[in-house]
Amino acid sequence: MKLEEARQQFIQSWGAFATQWGINKTMAQIHALLLVSTRPMSHDEMMEALQLSRGNVNMNIRELVNWGLVQRVVVAGERREFFSAEKDIWKVARAIVKERKKRELEPMLQVLEELQRVEGDKKDPELKAFTETVGSIGKFAKQADRSMEVIMKADESWFWGSLVKWFK
Amino acid sequence: MKLEEARQQFIQSWGAFATQWGINKTMAQIHALLLVSTRPMSHDEMMEALQLSRGNVNMNIRELVNWGLVQRVVVAGERREFFSAEKDIWKVARAIVKERKKRELEPMLQVLEELQRVEGDKKDPELKAFTETVGSIGKFAKQADRSMEVIMKADESWFWGSLVKWFK
């Protein structure tokens, strides 16, 4: 496989996998494009490379910047904005964990906590079963939340190092 | 909040969160319904409870069974099929990890491996950058794959126990 073909393949696959994870395909493709580009790109270059409209590129780049996966970069002598992606996969992973924790896990914890406060006869088996189920999901989510917290603060070498030890 | 209200809330929230994870809302709602039900339910009961068509319930129940999250249950003296959900959240989590590993991570590893075989001048900086990026993603995914392997084989108490120790 030639380099250009491989790049295309990477972009296309990255987009396809992203869809399965509830991530917008275009956002993932722009991310992939920037990941395999050696230099920052402008809106127009991305529009051209992925055949997207200006509005679409604009929207998705903004979102990538919000996620902390892509950075605005100033190119000397250029008025237009340029963008480049964080290449350190460990940093990328942490940014994703951080965002998903904030956007999804935390709101879920809130809901689960709220649901624990269901009122009624403590001896009612229906109620007991409900609080039992919701409670165990809550505990699980709480533990996942803490784990993510650690991952976010961890340093790569420490993380993999102790993970490997842990698995032995 | 009363029990019935709490159940509804749980089902609705579970569906909403699932969407963000690339999981069909209806599938998640059926799962939630069964999670908070103390007895197995038939197609008709689920149709009624969630206001869904027969075809939809059938399709999504089948998928839940494939994921290993829901089981067909025989109810004495009933010809119809009944279903109930696995309530042990640890088992649920492992089933999900197992499926997503198989459906998503493994195919991705395959693609990444393929992409490593890109041909060209080893000294070309463009090529070097590409293999560098793809290679590091590949390593990361490989490690994630191994971690999932361990999680799947782990027993809950061992898992959380050693995870907690690890985090200290």
Next chain:
DNA sequence: TCGAATTTTCAGTAAAATCTGAAAATCCTA
């Protein structure tokens, strides 16, 4: 083996998510 009960399939429809493109807003430089 028949036929009523139940489940499955899937073409057509509906809903949700995403994208476009042009107009409006903003930003710079001369």
Next chain:
DNA sequence: TAGGATTTTCAGATTTTACTGAAAATTCGA
């Protein structure tokens, strides 16, 4: 500070995904 360059917005169009419902297939008791 005027005006071209660039970015942003968003209503409507398009695409994708999910759902319905009725017909076909299957199951099972008598």
